[in-house]
Amino acid sequence: MVAKISTGKTIGGVIRYNEQKVKSGQAKLVQMGGFAVKNLTVRDKIQSFEKVQNLNTRTKTNAVHISLNFSPEDKVDGYILQKIAGDYLKGIGFENQPYLLYQHFDAAHPHVHIVTTNISSSGKRIETHNLGKVLSEQTRKQIEQRYDLVKAEEQRKQKVNLLQPLEKAVYGKRETKASISNIVQEVTRSYQFTSLPELNAVLGQFNVGAYRGEKESDMFKNKGLVYSVLDTSGNRVGVPVKASSMYCRPTLARLEKLFLRNKEARKQHRETLLGVIHGVLQNSSSLEEFTSKLRIEGIKPLVRFSEEGRLYGVTYIDNVNRCVFNGSALGKELAANALSVRFSKEYILSDPSEREQEVKQEIKITGQETEQGTRIPSLEISLTSYQPEDPTPYELRQKKKKKRRKRIQ
Known part of the structure; x- marks a missing residue:
């Protein structure tokens, strides 16, 4: 008990x-x-x-x-x-x-x-x-x-996959505020995430998303936060619910304290998660096979593509140990750049509709700014946007820098 x-x-x-x-x-x-x-x-x-x-x-x-x-x-x-x-x-x-x-x-x-x-x-x-x-x-x-x-x-x-007991939020099926509140309370209590995008990665599995508003809005400047039900394409639907009005009060101020605690707490699961992902990666010949096998292990990978079909970000949601890691936080070999190189042929041949299925829980934000202030036009990204990983390999970036230095000299 x-x-x-x-x-x-x-x-x-x-x-x-x-x-x-x-x-x-x-x-x-x-x-x-x-x-x-x-x-x-x-x-x-x-x-x-x-x-x-x-x-x-x-x-x-x-x-x-x-x-x-x-x-x-x-x-x-x-x-x-x-x-x-x-x-x-x-x-x-x-x-x-x-x-x-x-x-x-x-x-x-x-x-x-x-x-x-x-x-x-x-x-x-x-x-x-x-x-x-x-x-x-x-x-x-x-x-x-x-x-x-x-x-x-x-x-x-006895770790249990949280996806089993929680019911997904469906707009109009149940009272919106109660449905959102139940999901947010369970996720914030059970999962270890270190940023709002990571929290949204988990919430998206249950058709819920947290949103701070546009950067120019008063809500964003005042650190406001609302939660909404998401449709099957990841778009917000219905009237959003203020974080401060919910029973568990999952406001941004409270979440930021959680981010700090979770950063340390999730370390205990990092090596276990690494071992599982590496094992699956070694036995996968395509991105589809890689993501499919990870789901069987209770790990949901969220992969993000540009309009041209280029992989620029990946997040791993461990639904067994209930923690979230960006690919770069687990190591270069599991980040977007490495996966892009490993499965490059598959990207060229893959059907765009299949790629859309991989990110159907993510939300469309046209022209949304990232934390660094970079404009990303019409990307399939999660709510307040993930911080995109640089799609240019490290070695190539270094060569470009050297060429620029030579031209200056």
């Missing part, structure tokens, strides 16, 4: 998130602890918690959201989940707190969400500092033994 605890300042947002899951058929409310009346509206539930929280107005961080995640091998029905939730709350000192227990069905593994507060009926604040490292870990181990559950350490080793 894996337990995750998060705290916040708005109990309403936590409850609405779970209730939206219930409304869309992705969850159900299985237990209400500490409530005298059971048939309550969403507003009634929020007000019940707020009455308790108002007993201590000094404490601003007063909402607690806990998820208990089980292995697919664990046999846990609704009754067992209620018992486990009760034992867990008792173990962390929340046995007398009101709580709502939701069972979710939006992932491949069984899991529940617990909504509660750290303000007691006497108005005292229950300490949550290091709650996860101390009481939660101790309680988790006891529950695993008591109910014969797969241990958290083993569960973390």
